[in-house]
Amino acid sequence: MTLMEEASRGRVPREIGSVAEREGIDPAKLARLVATGRVVIPRNIRRENLVPVGVGEMLTTKVNVNVGTSKSLDSPETEVEKALAAVAAGTDAVMDLSTGGDLDLVRRKILDAVHIPVGSVPIYNAAVKKDVSSQGLFDALEKHAKDGVDFVTIHAGVNNNSLERLHQDPRIMGVVSRGGSLTMKYIAETGEDNPYYAEFDYLLEMAREYDLTLSLGDGLRPGCIEDASDRAKYMEFIMLGELVKRARAAGVQAMVEGPGHVPADEIQTSVKAMKYLTDGAPLYLLGPLVTDVAPGYDHITAAMGGVIAGMAGADFLCATTPSEHLDLPTKEDVIEGTYVTRVAAHAADLTRPGVREKARAWDLQMAKARADLDWNGQFNAAINPTRAKLIRHRRGVETDTCTMCSELCAIRLSKEALEMQRERK
Ligand code: SF4
CATH class of the missing domain: 3.20.20.540 (Radical SAM ThiC family, central domain)
Incomplete structure (x- = not known):
């Protein structure tokens, strides 16, 4: 019996179970999608x-x-x-x-x-x-x-x-x-x-x-x-x-x-x-x-x-x-x-x-690391960490921001501004 035929009989062969687990989808639902050819x-x-x-x-x-x-x-x-x-x-x-x-x-x-x-x-x-x-x-x-x-x-x-x-x-x-x-x-x-x-x-x-x-x-x-x-x-x-x-x-x-x-x-x-x-x-x-x-x-x-x-x-x-x-x-x-x-x-x-929720969670992970100027966090969330690290370190200039805006780092300045405002209140 082919995988499609097994799925049509409501079975969940190993392959369907494995894909379902990785994708976070109900195995029975995935079997139905395989059975119908979707x-x-x-x-x-x-x-x-x-x-x-x-x-x-x-x-x-x-x-x-x-x-x-x-x-x-x-x-x-x-x-x-x-x-x-x-x-x-x-x-x-x-x-x-x-x-x-x-x-x-x-x-x-x-x-x-x-x-x-x-x-x-x-x-x-x-x-x-x-x-x-x-x-x-x-x-x-x-x-x-x-x-x-x-x-x-x-x-x-x-x-x-x-x-x-x-x-x-x-x-x-x-x-x-x-x-x-x-x-x-x-x-x-x-x-x-x-x-x-x-x-x-x-x-x-x-x-x-x-x-x-x-x-x-x-x-x-x-x-x-x-x-x-x-x-x-x-x-x-x-x-x-x-x-x-x-x-x-x-x-x-x-x-x-x-x-x-x-x-x-x-x-x-x-x-x-x-x-x-x-x-x-x-x-x-x-x-x-x-x-x-x-x-x-x-x-x-x-x-x-x-x-x-x-x-x-x-x-x-x-x-x-x-x-x-x-x-x-x-x-x-x-x-x-x-x-x-x-x-x-x-x-x-x-x-x-x-899949959009899972995909968006990945972007959120990167956004939070960027907001914190957490460089390791950014590398971990990067689709290609090796390339990201290479570009970040290629000039050997190490700052807590990056060399794009240096001390004019908008992320840091806006965070400081919000903190000042909070303290003043
Ligand atoms: S220096 Fe500029 S580009 Fe670099 S993290 Fe800060 S805001 Fe972003």
Whole structure:
């Protein structure tokens, strides 16, 4: 029985109990959210030593970090180091997006190294083997499932119809999803439909066998602000909604991926539409990036979009790094991207039903430490204490205030003013 089926029978398996305890939610309530597909807890039955993580309604906004080789840079050790650095920086999940070198080795090393959910994109294996065919795609999926991957991105929403939409409503950037573009090429070359779409029932059988969670990829996500809200994107949301329904009926957990590049004033509509069309499936977003013109700062443009998306209901933010659009991220980029995305997730949590009280208690802890000029208290409450300490001490000037205003410290002056006033009364 899959986790979703167990939850549907009112049971509380270990994974649900563990997530409920960490999130401070009633286990029976969480089981109901898993049963209805509003929350997913990705966990492959073959995975050992997994600390399960829940994604969806009434839970904190989660962060994923992508690692993985490319054809130009294919060191498995470096990618494992990046995954471990992301874990140390507080990510909730990692995805291996390797496309260079020995893909199977990288994936297995990452699975061995980390104890949080690991996701992957099987179509990359098929593409590297130059076998994007029905056989190649399902072989890749089975291999990833057997290795113990907890969730897989499947671009099943890209089909014959998608190509037609793109012809009728051309884009500036075309398709920027690797999985989406590989699928389109297969459709165009063979004249056949996307195997993951055409044989979705078979895919569900395979997912059931390993209790794999599907992350239904947005193969048609817009790659620039100009393309942000076209018919192809919304048509894909409709397709993904239908696939979510079929996955749930088969007892397979499913979440949905979303764009991409979206101007700030269109994010709420985009998120609400995705949630509505997919019957509240957990929503996993890359960004959204709120502008195209900030290479080098795209971890920030994505975090800006992530906060707005989180406020509108997005559940899972994929970290973007300063290298986005420019280069394969370094370990330092991954660390920076993880923290910045965690900041966005927490900012969204301050407004999120079910978790805002806990999130606000964290901010209150920091506010009280600041009011007391309690520097250790501030470091303890900081999302990245190491960075906060480094900046505070970098000039070696030690004062009870900080070097920003020194003796004109507003916090101290206002406290003194209030004390004087009290004494005078
Ligand atoms: S010196 Fe200025 S910036 Fe620093 S703690 Fe005081 S008020 Fe804040």
